[in-house]
Amino acid sequence: xxxxxxxxxxxxxxxxxxxxxxxxxxxxxxxxxxxxxxxxxxxxxxxxxxxxxxxxxxxxxxxxxxxxxxxxxxxxxxxxxxxxxxxxxxxxxxxxxxxxxxxxxxxxxxxxxxxxxxxxxxxxxxxxxxxxxxxxxxxxxxxxxxxxxxxxxxxxxxxxxxxxxxxxxxxxxxxxxxxxxxxxxxxxxxxxxxxxxxxxxxxxxxxxxxxxxxxxxxxxxxxxxxxxxxxxxxxxxxxxxxxxxxxxxxxxxxxxxxxxxxxxxxxxxxxxxxxxxxxxxxxxxxxxxxxxxxxxxxxxxxxxxx
Amino acid sequence: xxxxxxxxxxxxxxxxxxxxxxxxxxxxxxxxxxxxxxxxxxxxxxxxxxxxxxxxxxxxxxxxxxxxxxxxxxxxxxxxxxxxxxxxxxxxxxxxxxxxxxxxxxxxxxxxxxxxxxxxxxxxxxxxxxxxxxxxxxxxxxxxxxxxxxxxxxxxxxxxxxxxxxxxxxxxxxxxxxxxxxxxxxxxxxxxxxxxxxxxxxxxxxxxxxxxxxxxxxxxxxxxxxxxxxxxxxxxxxxxxxxxxxxxxxxxxxxxxxxxxxxxxxxxx
Amino acid sequence: xxxxxxxxxxxxxxxxxxxxxxxxxxxxxxxxxxxxxxxxxxxxxxxxxxxxxxxxxxxxxxxxxxxxxxxxxxxxxxxxxxxxxxxxxxxxxxxxxxxxxxxxxxxxxxxxxxxxxxxxxxxxxxxxxxxxxxxxxxxxxxxxxxxxxxxxxxxxxxxxxxxxxxxxxxxxxxxxxxxxxxxxxxxxxxxxxxxxxxxxxxxxxxxxxxxxxxxxxxxxxxxxxxxxxxxxxxxxxxxxxxxxxxxxxx
Numbered sequence: 001x002x003x004x005x006x007x008x009x010x011x012x013x014x015x016x017x018x019x020x021x022x023x024x025x026x027x028x029x030x031x032x033x034x035x036x037x038x039x040x041x042x043x044x045x046x047x048x049x050x051x052x053x054x055x056x057x058x059x060x061x062x063x064x065x066x067x068x069x070x071x072x073x074x075x076x077x078x079x080x081x082x083x084x085x086x087x088x089x090x091x092x093x094x095x096x097x098x099x100x101x102x103x104x105x106x107x108x109x110x111x112x113x114x115x116x117x118x119x120x121x122x123x124x125x126x127x128x129x130x131x132x133x134x135x136x137x138x139x140x141x142x143x144x145x146x147x148x149x150x151x152x153x154x155x156x157x158x159x160x161x162x163x164x165x166x167x168x169x170x171x172x173x174x175x176x177x178x179x180x181x182x183x184x185x186x187x188x189x190x191x192x193x194x195x196x197x198x199x200x201x202x203x204x205x206x207x208x209x210x211x212x213x214x215x216x217x218x219x220x221x222x223x224x225x226x227x228x229x230x231x232x233x234x235x236x237x238x239x240x241x242x243x244x245x246x247x248x249x250x251x252x253x254x255x256x257x258x259x260x261x262x263x264x265x266x267x268x269x270x271x272x273x274x275x276x277x278x279x280x281x282x283x284x285x286x287x288x289x290x291x292x293x294x295x296x297x298x299x300x301x302x303x304x305x306x
Numbered sequence: 307x308x309x310x311x312x313x314x315x316x317x318x319x320x321x322x323x324x325x326x327x328x329x330x331x332x333x334x335x336x337x338x339x340x341x342x343x344x345x346x347x348x349x350x351x352x353x354x355x356x357x358x359x360x361x362x363x364x365x366x367x368x369x370x371x372x373x374x375x376x377x378x379x380x381x382x383x384x385x386x387x388x389x390x391x392x393x394x395x396x397x398x399x400x401x402x403x404x405x406x407x408x409x410x411x412x413x414x415x416x417x418x419x420x421x422x423x424x425x426x427x428x429x430x431x432x433x434x435x436x437x438x439x440x441x442x443x444x445x446x447x448x449x450x451x452x453x454x455x456x457x458x459x460x461x462x463x464x465x466x467x468x469x470x471x472x473x474x475x476x477x478x479x480x481x482x483x484x485x486x487x488x489x490x491x492x493x494x495x496x497x498x499x500x501x502x503x504x505x506x507x508x509x510x511x512x513x514x515x516x517x518x519x520x521x522x523x524x525x526x527x528x529x530x531x532x533x534x535x536x537x538x539x540x541x542x543x544x545x546x547x548x549x550x551x552x553x554x555x556x557x558x559x560x561x562x563x564x565x566x567x568x569x570x571x572x573x574x575x
Numbered sequence: 576x577x578x579x580x581x582x583x584x585x586x587x588x589x590x591x592x593x594x595x596x597x598x599x600x601x602x603x604x605x606x607x608x609x610x611x612x613x614x615x616x617x618x619x620x621x622x623x624x625x626x627x628x629x630x631x632x633x634x635x636x637x638x639x640x641x642x643x644x645x646x647x648x649x650x651x652x653x654x655x656x657x658x659x660x661x662x663x664x665x666x667x668x669x670x671x672x673x674x675x676x677x678x679x680x681x682x683x684x685x686x687x688x689x690x691x692x693x694x695x696x697x698x699x700x701x702x703x704x705x706x707x708x709x710x711x712x713x714x715x716x717x718x719x720x721x722x723x724x725x726x727x728x729x730x731x732x733x734x735x736x737x738x739x740x741x742x743x744x745x746x747x748x749x750x751x752x753x754x755x756x757x758x759x760x761x762x763x764x765x766x767x768x769x770x771x772x773x774x775x776x777x778x779x780x781x782x783x784x785x786x787x788x789x790x791x792x793x794x795x796x797x798x799x800x801x802x803x804x805x806x807x808x809x810x811x812x813x814x815x816x817x818x819x820x821x822x823x824x825x
Binding site for chain 3: 339340342349350353354356358361362369493494497504509515
C-alpha cells in the first residue's frame with residue numbers, strides 16, 4: 001500500500017525554488033531515504049510531508065489524504081523528528097513525552113505508560129526526571145525520536161537523524177531505528193551521510209538542486225553509477241590536476257578533487273600496480289569499495305559534504 | 307441535517323480539547339518561583355490603588371463626573387486600575403512570553419507536528435494567559451468591595467467586564483507579537499502601554515483633556531475598557547457600555563484571527 | 576583597571592542606547608504630563624504652598640534615578656552571570672573582583688545621571704524649578720542610584736532565575752516609588768508605613784531633591800540624608816562584592 005504519493009511536487013519560496021517537481025512513492029513498511037547535500041530540498045520535502053508546509057504545486061497524498069485539507073488527521077498518524085531538536089526545555093524528559101502525547105489526545109494514563117516504555121526503548125529511563133538542557137546531543141536526539149513515537153505513528157519522518165552526533169551516539173541511534181524498521185514501522189529519512197543511507201534505507205532517491213537525479217536501492221545505485229572499487233591517490237603537490245593527465249587509461253573513470261584523485265576501477269590492486277608502473281609516487285594510496293558518495297559525485301560532479 | 311452539522315461539531319470539540327492540551331503543557335511547566343511572581347503580581351494594582359486612590363485622593367478630594375455625580379477619588383481611580391491591570395497582565399503573557407516561546411524556544415514547531423493547528427495553539431495560550439489575570443481581577447474586586455468602593459453585586463458584573471478586557475488585550479498582544487522581530491521592539495509596546503495607562507481617563511476624566519487629545523483617547527482600547535468597568539462599579543451602565551462591549555469583542559476576535567493566521571504564515575512556511 | 580570595565584559597558588551601550596532613551600526618559604516625561612499636569616489641575620491649592628506639578632517633579636527625578644539604577648543593575652547583572660556570562664570573561668583578564676564590580680557600577684551611575692539630566696532639562700522648560708539649587712538634584716540622583724544599585728547587584732548576583740527579579744520590582748521598586756513621598760506627602764501614611772518609607776532610601780532622595788528644586792529647607796537634616804544614603808551604598812557594596820566573589824572566585 002502506498003503511504004506517501006507525490007507527483008510533480010513543487011515548493012517555491014520568494015524568488016527561489018526549493019523542491020522542483022519530484023515524484024515519490026513510499027510503501028508501507030519500507031525505509032525510504034532522501035540523500036543529498038545541504039540545500040538539495042530534502043528538508044522542504046519533509047516539511048511538506050509533515051503537513052506543516054503547504055506545497056506550491058503538484059500532487060501530494062499522505063495516508064490517502066490531502067495535507068492541505070486533512071493536516072490534523074494526517075499528523076495524528078505521523079511521527080516527526082526534526083533536524084534541530086525542538087524539545088520543551090521547560091519540562092523534564094518524561095514530561096516532554098507525556099505532554100506531547102496529550103497534544104494527540106492520548107489519555108493521561110496511557111501517555112504515562114507509553115512514556116515509560118519509550119524511555120526504556122531509547123535508554124533514557126535513568127534520566128526520566130532530569131531537565132532536557134543538560135542532556136548530551138545524542139540523548140536529546142534519542143528523546144526527540146521517542147517523542148516522535150508517542151502516538152504510535154504509521155510513518156516516522158526523520159530529518160537528518162544523526163547530523164551533529166559523535167560516532168558512538170550515531171551508532172546507538174541507527175541501532176534503535178533499525179529495531180523500529182524490524183517492527184514494521186515505515187521510516188522516511190533524509191541524510192547527507194552515505195553510510196547512514198546504506199545502513200538504514202531499503203530504497204532511496206538522490207536529490208540535487210530540488211530535483212531527483214537517481215532512484216533505487218543503495219546496491220543498485222552503486223552498481224549502476226559506480227564501479228566495484230575505488231582507488232584514492234594523494235599527491236604531495238600544489239594541485240592534483242597535473243597528475244590526472246598521467247593517469248589516463250587507468251580504470252574506467254577518474255575524478256579530481258582538491259586534495260585527492262579518485263580512480264574508478266574493477267580491480268583496485270591491478271590499478272595500483274599500473275600506477276606504480278607509470279613511476280608515479282603518491283603520498284598515500286587507499287583502495288576501498290564504492291559507496292553512495294561516489295554515486296553522488298558521478299551524478300553531480302560534487303561531493304555530498306562540502 | 308444532523309449528519310451535516312455533526313462533523314463540524316466534532317471537529318470544533320477536537321479544537322477545544324487540543325487548545326486545552328496547550329494549557330495543560332503550561333501548567334506542567336510551573337515552578338516554585340512562579341507562585342512567588344504570581345502572588346506578587348496580585349499586589350501591584352492594590353498598591354497603586356492605595357497610593358494614588360487614597361494617598362493622592364486625599365489631595366484631590368471628591369470628583370464631579372461629567373454627568374454631575376460626585377464620587378470619591380478612590381472610587382474613580384479603582385476601576386481604571388482594574389482595567390489597566392487586566393490589560394498589562396494579558397499583554398505581558400501574550401507578548402514577551404509568547405514571543406520567546408515562538409522564536410527562541412521553538413516550542414510551537416514541535417506542537418505543529420501534532421494534530422494541533424496554529425489557531426488552536428493561539429487560543430490555548432490566550433486561555434492560559436487569562437487564567438492568571440482573572441484571579442488578579444477577582445482579588446482586586448474583593449479589595450474594592452472591602453473598601454466600600456463598589457457593591458458585591460456590581461463587583462460580579464465588573465469581573466465579567468475585566469475578563470472581556472483581558473481577552474481583548476490578549477488577542478491584540480498575540481497579534482502584535484507575530485509582527486515582532488527582536489526583543490527591543492517590545493520596549494515600544496511597553497511604552498505604548500504606559501502611555502495608555504496614563505492617558506485613558508485613568509487619573510482624571512477624559513473631559514479634562516484638550517479636545518483633540520480627548521477624541522484620540524476616546525477611541526483607544528484602554529479608555530473603552532476603563533469606561534466599561536467604571537460604569538459597572540459605579541452602577542451607571544447605559545447604551546455607551548454596550549458599545550464598549552462590542553468594541554472589545556471585535557478587538558478580541560480580530561486579534562485572535564490575525565494571530566492564528568500570522569502564526570500559520572510564520573511557522574508553516 | 577575599573578576604567579577598562581566601564582569602557583566595555585559604554586561601548587556595548589552604544590549599540591542599544593536608542594531603545595533605552597525611551598524607557599529612561601520618555602516614560603518619566605509622560606508621567607509628568609499625564610499625571611503631574613492632569614491630576615495637578617484637580618489638586619486645588621497645591622501642596623505645601625506650591626502647585627502640585629512643581630511639588631511632584633523633584634520626586635519624580637529621584638524616583639527615575641532609582642528605577643534606572645535598579646533596572647540597569649538587575650537583568651544586566653543576572654545576565655552577566657547566567658546568560659551572556661560577561662563577568663566570567665572579565666574575570667579571566669587581569670581584573671580584580673572590585674574592578675569588575677566598580678566598572679559596572681560606574682556605568683550604572685552614568686546611566687542614572689544622563690537620564691536624570693535630560694529629565695531635569697525638560698522639567699525646567701515646564702517652569703517647575705524654583706532655585707539654582709536644582710542642579711544639586713544630579714549629585715543627589717547619583718547618590719540615590721548608588722544606594723539602590725549596590726544592594727540590587729548583590730541580589731541579582733545571588734539569584735539564578737529571572738522571575739526573582741520580577742518579584743524585586745513588584746515587592747521593592749513599585750511600592751517604594753508609590754509610597755516614598757513622590758506622589759503625596761509621606762506624612763499622610765499611617766504610622767508603621769511611614770516608618771518603612773523613612774527606612775527605605777528613596778524618600779531621602781525625594782526630600783533632598785524637593786528641597787533643591789523648590790529652594791527650601793528639607794524636612795530632615797541634609798547631612799543626615801546624605802549619610803543615610805551613603806550607608807545604603809556602602810553596605811550594599813560590601814554585599815555585592817561578597818556575592819560577586821562567591822561567583823567569580825572559585
